[in-house]
Amino acid sequence: MTRRTDALLGRFLAGLAALDPAAVWAHGSLAGGDYQEGRSDLDLVAVLPGPLGPRTVWALARLHARLRGEPLAPLLHCTYLTPGGAADPERRHVTWAHGELFRRPVTPVTRRELHEFGRVLHGEPPRAVLPPVPDGELGAFVVRDQREFWRPHVDRAALWRQDVWVDLGLLTFARATATLRDGRLISKREALDLLPTLGAPTEVVEDITRRRYDDRRVAPEAGWTERRAGLARGYLGPAIDGLVVVYG
Structure with a gap:
């Protein structure tokens, strides 16, 4: 990674700390060794205490809004799991991507990436939370x-x-x-x-x-x-x- 990427991730992790994440992981190019700053997405997954009620979702929206001034912020995408729902591959999780919040599953490809070469940015490793993908x-x-x-x-x-x-x-x-x-x-x-x-x-x-x-x-x-x-x-x-x- 480079200075701008490190700075954005540092601000993101500092802002997320108020929500007491159990883990934050990188996958995709950011973890797999093919990251191109300014071109590659910053693909993240965070595990937060559940359930994710309206107050928590609002806090996540505010966090990402505060990061909008960062040059690479439009490329930062994060899906938010909870321990109780992390194992379900069909479950749709709160996600920030493309400038908005919506829900999507963590696909088997992403789960396998996390197990094989996911980068731990904070807390527990993926194997402590996610079951392996057959x-x-x-x-x-x-x-x-x-x-x-x-x-x-x-x-x-x-x-x-x-x-x-x-x-x-x-x-x-x-x-x-x-x-x-x-x-x-x-x-x-x-x-x-x-x-x-x-x-x-x-x-x-x-x-x-x-x-x-x-x-x-x-x-x-x-x-x-x-x-x-x-x-x-x-x-x-x-x-x-x-x-x-x-x-x-």
Whole structure:
């Protein structure tokens, strides 16, 4: 990590201390060694005494509002578990992400990340709170995510003019393939290295790599956004269908 990331996490942990967290963990790129400051999300999970009533939820909203002046604050996402509900993989937990509070589950992928390489920022380790994720549960989730979320969204052409959909669509597919084929969780860097071997369009993989790892800002050629969208969708539709046939 670097100075700005450390400063934001320090302020976040100091503000959260008033709510007496039992644990705070990092997962994703922040824990897995592929963190790119200013580009990667800061993916966190905190365990708070339950239940999370309106007063606690309001305190969380105020905490995140106070952090908005920090340059990296829009990238900080945190899901709040309670000891009584942490073991339930279907339970939806209070989450701050994308500038708002809502509820979402802690997925089997996130739970496996926490067990394998989660970074403890405060308190107890993940294994003290979360049960392990069986391989069958992890694989079933990955297939379902590709089939029920990503495949229908491939058909929504307008989405694929956005960098985030191109990036996450291809990277998530490569990571899903590695998990199902090899039983491994891989980083985004490893996913980029894997994509050409899976037949992904070279131009699109190079575009993602450049925007993620190259500090130089290069304006895209005229018509590239539309062409990239067509290449990404033309690849991902059949690729996901094939993955689901094999592993679904």
